[in-house]
Amino acid sequence: MSSGPCRKAGLGWSNWKKKPELRRAGETSVENGLPKWAVIALLIINKAGGLIYNRTFGEGLNQLNSNDYLVLAGTFHGVHAITARLNPLREHQAAHFYAQQQQQQYSASGSLGGASSSGGGGGGGGGQGGPLPSRPEPPSGLEVMETENFRLQCFNTQTGTKFLLFTDTMQANVDVAMRKVYELYADYVMKNPFYQLEMPVRCDMFDRKLNSYIREINNSR
Amino acid sequence: MSSMTPNKGKEQPGLRYPSNGKTIYHRPLNRSKTSELSQASFAYLFSEMVQYASKRIESIQDLEKRLNTQGHPIGLKLLDLLLHREPARTQTRPLTIITLLHLIKQQLWTHLFGRAADGLEKSSDPARPDEYMIIDNEPLVNRYISVPRDMSQLNCAAFVAGIIEGVCDGSAFPARVTAHSVGKQQAAPAADGGEDGGEGKEMWPGRTVFLVKFAPEVLERESFLGKG
Numbered sequence: 001m002s003s004g005p006c007r008k009a010g011l012g013w014s015n016w017k018k019k020p021e022l023r024r025a026g027e028t029s030v031e032n033g034l035p036k037w038a039v040i041a042l043l044i045i046n047k048a049g050g051l052i053y054n055r056t057f058g059e060g061l062n063q064l065n066s067n068d069y070l071v072l073a074g075t076f077h078g079v080h081a082i083t084a085r086l087n088p089l090r091e092h093q094a095a096h097f098y099a100q101q102q103q104q105q106y107s108a109s110g111s112l113g114g115a116s117s118s119g120g121g122g123g124g125g126g127g128q129g130g131p132l133p134s135r136p137e138p139p140s141g142l143e144v145m146e147t148e149n150f151r152l153q154c155f156n157t158q159t160g161t162k163f164l165l166f167t168d169t170m171q172a173n174v175d176v177a178m179r180k181v182y183e184l185y186a187d188y189v190m191k192n193p194f195y196q197l198e199m200p201v202r203c204d205m206f207d208r209k210l211n212s213y214i215r216e217i218n219n220s221r
Numbered sequence: 222m223s224s225m226t227p228n229k230g231k232e233q234p235g236l237r238y239p240s241n242g243k244t245i246y247h248r249p250l251n252r253s254k255t256s257e258l259s260q261a262s263f264a265y266l267f268s269e270m271v272q273y274a275s276k277r278i279e280s281i282q283d284l285e286k287r288l289n290t291q292g293h294p295i296g297l298k299l300l301d302l303l304l305h306r307e308p309a310r311t312q313t314r315p316l317t318i319i320t321l322l323h324l325i326k327q328q329l330w331t332h333l334f335g336r337a338a339d340g341l342e343k344s345s346d347p348a349r350p351d352e353y354m355i356i357d358n359e360p361l362v363n364r365y366i367s368v369p370r371d372m373s374q375l376n377c378a379a380f381v382a383g384i385i386e387g388v389c390d391g392s393a394f395p396a397r398v399t400a401h402s403v404g405k406q407q408a409a410p411a412a413d414g415g416e417d418g419g420e421g422k423e424m425w426p427g428r429t430v431f432l433v434k435f436a437p438e439v440l441e442r443e444s445f446l447g448k449g
Binding site: 187188191192193194195202203204205206208 | 261264265267268269270271272275365366367368369370372377426
């Protein structure tokens with residue numbers, strides 16, 4: 001499990017991808033059947049792991065049946081939760097931090113300054129006596145997954161809603177597109193009085209704006 | 222100073238004063254150019270108003286009626302404010318239907334939405350001379366609202382219709398004002414977008430007509446005034 005496709009965790013995935021023969025294989029397959037679309041699909045998953053929005057862009061894409069989409073969303077939610085906890089480095093840093101803390105408690109001298117600054121991402125156990133422990137950034141979990149045919153970008157909002165954007169591997173500036181999609185969601189879904197939180201998104205306005213934005217991206221290539 | 226403030230609060234329970242003592246009544250009435258609001262905050266407020274109005278309703282008309290009622294007092298008050306802000310020479314109440322509708326189309330719309338309404342028409346049906354139409358291609362209140370399929374005849378701009386009704390009633394032109402969607406709604410996801418529709422209906426899916434139906438006595442008076 002520790003070799004999962006979690007780029008954030010700094011594991012071996014990206015190195016493995018750079019192996020020359022694999023890379024060549026990937027490029028040719030893209031060139032052969034060069035898709036006309038750049039952004040392929042968008043899924044939105046609520047904080048409980050339910051699929052609340054599902055849309056594909058461009059024609060000729062294979063569709064899953066609706067049950068499979070739900071399973072996919074639930075599975076991704078689970079995997080995301082696992083990858084958020086999956087960071088050996090962080091674990092190691094935390095252990096290091098606790099060890100130092102204990103040592104210092106034994107010797108009962110000096111402050112914890114060095115330890116807390118080096119362990120920026122350390123666990124929640126702050127020092128009581130020393131300077132204020134910095135609150136670590138919450139682990140973000142799986143952010144990007146690349147395959148031969150597509151690239152999956154995940155954006156996790158502050159409230160736990162997840163946006164999954166499937167693009168082709170050559171697409172640049174997915175972050176910008178993701179922000180814009182989030183913005184559209186915040187505007188046309190959250191400000192809609194008829195939308196119930198955590199329920200499937202059925203907002204014409206959102207569909208329309210999203211469609212024209214994605215079309216703009218896909219036509220600009 | 223700090224001991225003063227709580228005393229002040231005790232004297233008038235229920236009213237809260239800003240710390241500098243300046244309430245909304247201390248502001249000059251003519252400050253109209255810079256007093257803009259955040260559209261996002263308005264959108265959230267209006268969203269809550271619609272949700273509040275849609276509790277325990279029996280029909281869509283019921284909901285529109287409630288939104289209309291929410292807007293009505295705003296219109297009554299805005300009429301006075303807008304007339305006050307007019308230059309001194311034109312500071313008269315509208316005396317004919319046309320001047321009233323122009324006041325609504327220009328001043329009221331500019332005050333509320335920052336632009337004039339997109340159209341003003343008289344009903345072409347000779348059987349209904351009492352009906353006028355104010356057209357807005359993209360009502361600001363509906364900017365973020367998608368009406369669900371099962372409520373398709375609802376238009377939340379009924380709130381604005383209530384404001385218009387308030388203005389009409391306040392200037393002694395009693396009227397019934399209703400909001401109607403005339404933009405094409407069904408073909409939205411597929412047909413809309415890159416291709417320019419050419420027709421207004423395709424370009425403005427949220428196009429709304431405010432139908433102003435004046436009371437019979439208004440028309441009667443209007444015809445008398447016209448003769449004299």
